Amino acid sequence: MTSTADLSGTLRSALDPTAADFAANRAALLARIAEIDRAHAEALAGGGPEYVARHHARGKLLARERIELLVDEGAPFLELSPLAAWGTAYPVGASVVTGIAVVEGVDCVVVAHDPTVRGGASNPWSLRKTLRADDIALANRLPLIALVESGGADLADQGEIFVPGGRAFRDLTRLSAAGVPTIAAVFGNATAGGAYVPGLSDYVVMVEDRAKVFLGGPPLVRMATGERADDESLGGARMHGTTSGLADFVARDEVDAIRSVRRVVARLGRRRLGAEPGPVDEPRYDAEELLGLVPADARVPFDPREVLARIVDGSRFDEFKPDYGTSLVTGWADLYGYPVGVLANARGVLFSAEAQKAAQFIQLANRADVPLLFFQNTTGYMVGTRYEQAGIVKHGALMINAVANSQVPHLTVVLGASYGAGNYGMCGRAFEPRFLFSWPNARSAVMGPDQLAGVLSIVARQAAAAKGREYDEERDAGLRHEVSTRVVRESVAEFLSGRLYDDGVIDPRDTRAVLGTCLAAVHSGPVRGADGYGVFRM
Incomplete structure (x- = not known):
C-alpha cells in the first residue's frame, strides 16, 4: 500500500505493524544492526x-x-x-x-x-x-x-x-x-x-x-x-x-x-550565518516502525513517504509533481524547524520523467536557498532501446548536471540500493554532499551482483564465439559465482563505510536526530543557491 497526504499535507501511513512481512523485515534489519554494532564495538575498544x-x-x-x-x-x-x-x-x-x-x-x-x-x-x-x-x-x-x-x-x-x-x-x-x-x-x-x-x-x-x-x-x-x-x-x-x-x-x-x-x-563570538530554525514538532508516527518498513529482500521497493512520515516535522510533506515521474518523490518539508527539499526514490529505476522532474525541483530549491535531502534506493537509470531513443542519456545528464552544480547544502541517506549512475544522480559521495549516511541494509556498486556477473559472462561468451572457440560452461559458472560473491562483499554498508564512502552507518531510528544535527551544522554557514548552471541538454 502507498501512503498519502490529507489536505493539510500531513502524510497518512498505510503501514501495518501487525503484518507478517513487517515482523520479518524488522527481524532482518535488527540482525544487520547487531552486526554493525559489533563493528562499532571494535572501534570503541x-x-x-x-x-x-x-x-x-x-x-x-x-x-x-x-x-x-x-x-x-x-x-x-x-x-x-x-x-x-x-x-x-x-x-x-x-x-x-x-x-x-x-x-x-x-x-x-x-x-x-x-x-x-x-x-x-x-x-x-x-x-x-x-x-x-x-x-x-x-x-x-x-x-x-x-x-x-x-x-x-x-x-x-x-x-x-x-x-x-x-x-x-x-x-x-x-x-x-x-x-x-x-x-x-x-x-x-x-x-x-x-x-x-x-x-x-x-x-x-x-x-x-x-x-x-x-x-x-x-x-x-x-x-x-x-x-x-x-x-x-x-x-x-x-x-x-x-x-x-x-x-x-x-x-x-x-x-x-x-x-x-x-x-x-x-570567547570566539561565533554567530550562525544561516537561517534560525522555526517551531519544531515531532512526527506523528513512531520511528520504531522504520525497522519493519524496509523489505528483507533488497529487490523489493518500498514507499519513501512512509520514511518521511517518521522523520519530518509533524509528518507534513508538500509533494511536488506527485503524478509525474512517480518513481521519484519530490517535495517540501521541515526537519527540526529547518525547511528542506526532499528527493526520494519510490521505485528503484529512474526514467526520463523522473530525471526532468528532479532537475526542475533542484533549481527551485536553489532559487529558494533551501537545503536538499536525498534518500537513495535506486538501481540506476532505465536501459533499453525504447528508453535510449526517448533520451534517457541526456535526461539523466540533465539531473546529474543539476545535482553537481547545485550550491545549497546536500544531505544524503542511503536507505537501500544505490547502483549505477543512480548513485550519482541522487548525490552520492562523488558529488560531495555535506553529509552522507547509510542504513545497515544499504548496498552500493556499479550494478547488482547477479547483473554484473551476467554481463561479464555474456561478454566472455561473445569473445569465445568471435574466435570460434567452444565456451567452457563449468568455468563460466565458477566465474559468475566468484564475481557475484566479491561484489556482494564489496557493496555492503561496512565495506563502504570502512572506505569513507559515507560518514557513518546509522540505525534507521536515529535518522531524524542525525539529520537534525547536520542541518544545524550546515546553517552555521551561509545557505545560498546557485546563480547559474552548465548547459542543459534538452
Missing part, C-alpha cells in the same frame, strides 16, 4: 583492554572520555566515520575519533587521537578520516578542535602518508584564513609532523608535565646533532608557555585543559 588499562594507569583519559568532558552537558556528539578502515589490515576506527559536538552552544568539529592504538600514530585511513573532518569544518564553517596525543605518522606506512599528509597542514591554514577558528589541546606527544597541528592552530592549550611538542625528540636530536636534551627543555608545556611561546595556555591537568578549550570557544 581502541587498542584493547591492556592498552586502555595502561593509559588509565598513567592518569590519562581516553579519546572519547575527553570528548565527553568537552561537549555541553546533555548535548549530542555525532561521531563520524566510526568504521573507517573496516575490512583492512588496520584497526577499525583508524586510531582517531572525529565528529560534531556542541561546545559552549557552538557546533564544532572534533578530531581526537586515540593513543591506545599504536600511540595514536596516523595510518592511511587515519589521514583520510582527518581530512574528511577538515572538509566538514570548512564547508560548514565549524570551529575545529583537535585533541592531540599522537606520535605522528606510523613510519611503516610513510609511503602512503607522507605526500598526501601535507594536506592536513594546508587545511589548518586555510581554515584559519577563512575565519574558521582552529584550537589544539595537547595531552601527550605531538611529535614530528604532529607538532605542526598545534603549530598551525589559532589557539594552543598544553597539559603541564604531559604535553611534548617537538619536531625531533631527544634520541633524534642526539643522532642528528650530538646534543643531549630532555623532553621538557626540548618541547615540554612549561617551556612552550614561557620560552617558545607556542602554548597560549598551560593547563594543570587534562580536565583543566578541556576547561580552557571550552573557554576559548565561549
Whole structure:
C-alpha cells in the first residue's frame, strides 16, 4: 500500500505493524544492526583492554572520555566515520575519533587521537578520516578542535602518508584564513609532523608535565646533532608557555585543559550565518516502525513517504509533481524547524520523467536557498532501446548536471540500493554532499551482483564465439559465482563505510536526530543557491 497526504499535507501511513512481512523485515534489519554494532564495538575498544588499562594507569583519559568532558552537558556528539578502515589490515576506527559536538552552544568539529592504538600514530585511513573532518569544518564553517596525543605518522606506512599528509597542514591554514577558528589541546606527544597541528592552530592549550611538542625528540636530536636534551627543555608545556611561546595556555591537568578549550570557544563570538530554525514538532508516527518498513529482500521497493512520515516535522510533506515521474518523490518539508527539499526514490529505476522532474525541483530549491535531502534506493537509470531513443542519456545528464552544480547544502541517506549512475544522480559521495549516511541494509556498486556477473559472462561468451572457440560452461559458472560473491562483499554498508564512502552507518531510528544535527551544522554557514548552471541538454 502507498501512503498519502490529507489536505493539510500531513502524510497518512498505510503501514501495518501487525503484518507478517513487517515482523520479518524488522527481524532482518535488527540482525544487520547487531552486526554493525559489533563493528562499532571494535572501534570503541581502541587498542584493547591492556592498552586502555595502561593509559588509565598513567592518569590519562581516553579519546572519547575527553570528548565527553568537552561537549555541553546533555548535548549530542555525532561521531563520524566510526568504521573507517573496516575490512583492512588496520584497526577499525583508524586510531582517531572525529565528529560534531556542541561546545559552549557552538557546533564544532572534533578530531581526537586515540593513543591506545599504536600511540595514536596516523595510518592511511587515519589521514583520510582527518581530512574528511577538515572538509566538514570548512564547508560548514565549524570551529575545529583537535585533541592531540599522537606520535605522528606510523613510519611503516610513510609511503602512503607522507605526500598526501601535507594536506592536513594546508587545511589548518586555510581554515584559519577563512575565519574558521582552529584550537589544539595537547595531552601527550605531538611529535614530528604532529607538532605542526598545534603549530598551525589559532589557539594552543598544553597539559603541564604531559604535553611534548617537538619536531625531533631527544634520541633524534642526539643522532642528528650530538646534543643531549630532555623532553621538557626540548618541547615540554612549561617551556612552550614561557620560552617558545607556542602554548597560549598551560593547563594543570587534562580536565583543566578541556576547561580552557571550552573557554576559548565561549570567547570566539561565533554567530550562525544561516537561517534560525522555526517551531519544531515531532512526527506523528513512531520511528520504531522504520525497522519493519524496509523489505528483507533488497529487490523489493518500498514507499519513501512512509520514511518521511517518521522523520519530518509533524509528518507534513508538500509533494511536488506527485503524478509525474512517480518513481521519484519530490517535495517540501521541515526537519527540526529547518525547511528542506526532499528527493526520494519510490521505485528503484529512474526514467526520463523522473530525471526532468528532479532537475526542475533542484533549481527551485536553489532559487529558494533551501537545503536538499536525498534518500537513495535506486538501481540506476532505465536501459533499453525504447528508453535510449526517448533520451534517457541526456535526461539523466540533465539531473546529474543539476545535482553537481547545485550550491545549497546536500544531505544524503542511503536507505537501500544505490547502483549505477543512480548513485550519482541522487548525490552520492562523488558529488560531495555535506553529509552522507547509510542504513545497515544499504548496498552500493556499479550494478547488482547477479547483473554484473551476467554481463561479464555474456561478454566472455561473445569473445569465445568471435574466435570460434567452444565456451567452457563449468568455468563460466565458477566465474559468475566468484564475481557475484566479491561484489556482494564489496557493496555492503561496512565495506563502504570502512572506505569513507559515507560518514557513518546509522540505525534507521536515529535518522531524524542525525539529520537534525547536520542541518544545524550546515546553517552555521551561509545557505545560498546557485546563480547559474552548465548547459542543459534538452
